Every structure is written in structure tokens, then in C-alpha cells.
Amino acid sequence: MTLLGSQILQYVLSGIVVGGIYALIAIGFVVIFNVTGIINFAQGEFVMFGGMLAVSLNQAGFPLGGALLAATLLTALLGALVERAAIKPAKTASISTQIIITIGASIALRGIALMIWGTDPYPLPSFSDGPPLVVAEAAVVQQGLWVIGVTLLLLVGLHAFFHRTLLGKALRACAYNSVGALLNGISVSRMSLLSFSLSAGLSAVAGIVISPITYATYDMGSMLGLKGFVAAMVGGLTSIQGAVVGGLLVGILESLGAGVVSSGYKDAVAFLVLLALFFLKPEGILGGKAKA
């Protein structure tokens, strides 16, 4: 294989790993948007809290597995708290107002994290030790495989949840038609709460699996959240499959852009993709009717 070829392959593989993270975060956006019609700009902070809480719990003596689970559940609880404190009181407000409120929640949460943990980056141990997987001269670290594996597992789990359980079906009902759902005895308010919890938990998992690679810091959430949002938008904002495709696309393009063009403009890639998409095809590549 040529040198350039193997380099490109390496960028694509790294892109898939990061893309898996973006996909998880993007799904979080989609779940909330479908049920409540809100774009939650605080999504990235759930990612950060997941990572930070896992590190803290692990350092406090919890075994790794327990710390991960506890961090996910705590973040899901935080999601519920945000919904009750900031989202519910502004249920009927205009879109601009809701944007501003979730931005407010985002910077408040980031500030709280800054007060608790300071500005230092915290390491989380890799889930498994071992040599990187080598595919045709390109390597993926073991944690990268965990990222891909966890993403796939969650996708299967989410599909089962949304299609096989009553609760999942109730969430989908709200996404299709909230008035209809209400008439069938589904508490839309409770589903909104649940969607925030579920979405926060998903984002926490994203933050936890990425932390061994990038370390956890109080401000890791803002960029990850925005990229996840871009991924969700690329996928049309209402479909989980779209979110996954969007996440992988953004991850791979960003990795290629950073490697081939310039690493300084890495963070610009996602937004350039998004702006290009807005101008060419505003409904997203897989856009369509609401589908949870």
C-alpha cells in the first residue's frame, strides 16, 4: 500500500472513532428534538459531566465499571434536573427564547464544573490494555474499538427500546403527534423529562468512552456538543439513523481535513460542512418526517 494510501486509511479510521462519539451526541439531540421540539445547546455539558464524574468516581475508589455506570445515571439525573429547572418553565416560549435558555443552562453547567474540578485535564484509564489493532498499516487504539463497540451496542439497545417497550413507544408517539399522545393517556410532560434523561445519559456515555483518549476537562463539552449538533443537522435532525451517518461523516471529514489540509482549521471543518449543507440542501441529507 502506498504511503499516502495508508495515511488516508489512518485518517478515516480515526475519523470513524471520533464519528462514533459525534453520533452518540447527535442521537441525544435527536431524541430531545423529536419529543420536545427543542434544540438543547447544553447537550455538550452532559458529555462533559459524564466524563468528569466517571473520572472522579474512579479516583474516589469505585471500580471502573461501577464508576462508569454511576456517572451515566448521575448525568441522566442531571438531565432531568435541567429539564425541570430551565426547559419546562419556558415550554411555550419562542424559539429564540428557548435557544437562549439552553445556552444559559450550558454555560451555567460549565461554570459549575469549573468550580468543582478546576481547569486541569483528568485522565481516565483505558477500558482495556493491549496493543492497537493494525489494519493495513493503519492503527486503532484499543479504546477506539471500545468507542465503536459501545456505539453499536447502544444503537441496538435504542432500537429495541423504541420499538419493543411501552415506554419507548410512548416516546415515539410524542414525537409523531404530542396531542394524539396526550389523548391516549401519555403524559407528554413526563415524556419530555424522560427524553432529557435518556439523552443526557447517552451523551454521558459518549463523554466517558472518549475520556481515556482525550482526557476529561471542564470545557470538553462545548466543541463536542456543537459537533454532535452539526452531525444531527447533517442527518436531518429527526432520525437516529441520520444522526449516525451524520456523526461518521463529520468525524471522517474532520479527520481528513485536519490531516490533509491543516490541523489548525480542524474545528472549522464541521461548520464548513454544515454551512455548505444549509445552502445546498437545508433539510439534511436524510431529512424527513419525525422519527424517533
Next chain:
Amino acid sequence: MKIPFIWTAIAAGLALLPVVLPSNYYLGIMIFIGLNSLAAMGLCLLMGYAGQISLGHAAFFGMGAYISGILSVSYGFPPWLSVIAAVTATALLAFVLGVPILRLQGYYLAVATLGLGIIVYLVFMNWTSLTGGPSGLSAIPYLALGPLSFNRDLKVYYLVWAVVFLALACGHNIVKSRVGRALRSIHSSEIAAQAMGINTGRYKVKVFALSAAYAALAGGLYAHYLTFISPAPFGFQFSIELLVMVVVGGIGDLSGAILGAAVITLLSEILRDLMPHLFSYGAGEYEIVFFGILLIVFMIFLPGGLVQGLDFLRRRPRVMAQR
């Protein structure tokens, strides 16, 4: 135009303020309040009157600062000319970018402007040969008008606040005119505005360019006041701070932007002094917690901002009496 008594009083107060201020430090804060007021007024024209959101306004502030700084440092333009050139260039760029961007609505517009802000910030950081990269651009000359050089805080103070009041008067005239009515009709209902024969697309792009020009003017004055600029102050955080100023002051009122800029600039100075005593970690941007909570509380409980709150307090006795 009849100028209300309260504005005459405020202008007089501001003119006399330097006499009582104990040190240049406070004068510096007042200058920053003025600069932030200018940028916040621009954002207010866009958000409050035309109902369009921008999460990337720091980019226009930064472009004003950088274009003006680069023109005067690297190309030897006289500072006043480079400020004018920077404002014009930024407004033109906003106009061109605004054509596709302002076709978007709601969340799409929010994230497009946010993305624009981040891309512009990255250009400041990475186009090192032009901008000096992360280490910034230094030795920017002071503004000068003939023999009068604005090299002291006191002179800059009067200049900045004169510009603020001029900009307020301009903005006030615009929103009271036919254009302002058109903008507010877009805010209420874009479809209804179109049905009335208003070219909503063109108005939105124009007000976007105007609001970018306000921010760029603030940025240009900033560059020639501090004589040094680096990318850090023009990031996403500052875009959000401008948003907080507009929201806290009162989205629907230009003078609210000045009030909001004053409150937020002072608050962040106070918090920056206070926070290190309360938290042991080194220098961090702790004040952002308060800004976040302020945003939520104001949007939920006082969406009209402080201006509306003050107005309510002023009118309440009359309302009570009528009952």
C-alpha cells in the same frame, strides 16, 4: 428630534463622571462599557427589532479590530481611515454572507452564525502571517484627528461615549422610521410582512450588515485604544456575553443594550475580583456561571429585560391608583 430629559441627564452625568472617578482603572471600565454598548446595540437591532438571532457577533467585533489593526500596522493607513475601512469591509462581508445565512430561520440561523463565529476565530488564530496568530498584533497606533491624539484614557472615554450616543441616535432614527416598522413586522410575522409587500429578505440582510457595522466600529475603537489585539477576546464566549447584555438590558429596546452592557461589564469586573477569594483554583472564567443563570432567569421571568422592569416600576404607582 426631541431628546427626552433622561438622556440629557445621562449624557451630562457621563460628561462629568471622570471628575469624580478615583482612578484610570475606572475610566478603563467605562470605556469598555461604551465599546460593549456599541456592539450590543448592533446585536439588539438584529435580535430585538428584526427578530433574528446571532451567536457569532464577536466575529464582527474581531474583524473590525483586526482589519483596522492590520491596515494601520502593516499598510500604514492613518488610524481613522483604517477604522472606517474596517467598518465598511465588515459590513460588506456581513451583507454578502447574510444573503444565504438569513434565509435560514430559528435553530438553523443560530447554528450558522455560531459556525461563522468559530470559523472567523480560527482564521484569526491560524492566518499567522496576517494576524500574528495566537500571539496577536501589537504596536497599533492610537487614533488621531489632526493634532489631537487619543492616547490617554480620558480622551478615549469622551470619544467612545460620543460615538455611543451618535450610534444610539442613528439606531433610534432607524427603528422609528419606515425601515424600523418593516423590521418589527418581520419580527412579528415574516409571512404577514411579506404579504404586506415588504421584501423581508433584503431588510434582514441590511439590518445584519448594519449590526455587523456597529460591532466592527466597537472593534476598531478597541484596537486603537488598547494598541494590542489577540484572538482570545473575540471567541464564542464574547458572542455569548453580548447576547447576555442584550437579554439582560431588554431585547426590544436599543437603550436597554447600553444598560445591559453596563450591568454585565461591571458585574464581570466585580466577579473577577471576588471569585478568586471564594474558590481556590487559579484564574478561571468563573463569572460564566452567573451569566448562564442570568440568561435563564431573565428569559423566564423578565423577557423584556431590565428596561421593561424599570418601566414597570415607574408605572406601577399609576396602575395602582387606577384600580
